[in-house]
Amino acid sequence: MGPGMTSQLQENEFIRDIFQLGPCPTKNGINGNINIKRSKLERQLMNAAAFKARSITRGKNRDKRSAVVT
Numbered sequence: 001m002g003p004g005m006t007s008q009l010q011e012n013e014f015i016r017d018i019f020q021l022g023p024c025p026t027k028n029g030i031n032g033n034i035n036i037k038r039s040k041l042e043r044q045l046m047n048a049a050a051f052k053a054r055s056i057t058r059g060k061n062r063d064k065r066s067a068v069v070t
Contacts, residue, residue, distance in 0.1 A: 008015055010025060038046075 009019070009021065013024065016022065016024065
């Protein structure tokens with residue numbers, strides 16, 4: 001089918017009528033929330049914070065495993 005199928009099902013009114021999909025979805029996103037694209041710096045800071053949190057929890061789990069094994 002190809003990569004354009006999703007956009008056709010979302011935007012093409014004729015196809016939406018054939019498959020009885022109802023009116024076209026709005027550009028506001030799910031439940032009317034507007035999707036705001038974050039800047040590159042914001043994304044990097046969020047990823048760094050998530051990485052740090054994962055590293056801390058993994059480190060804690062590693063300490064528990066080594067205490068059980070030895």
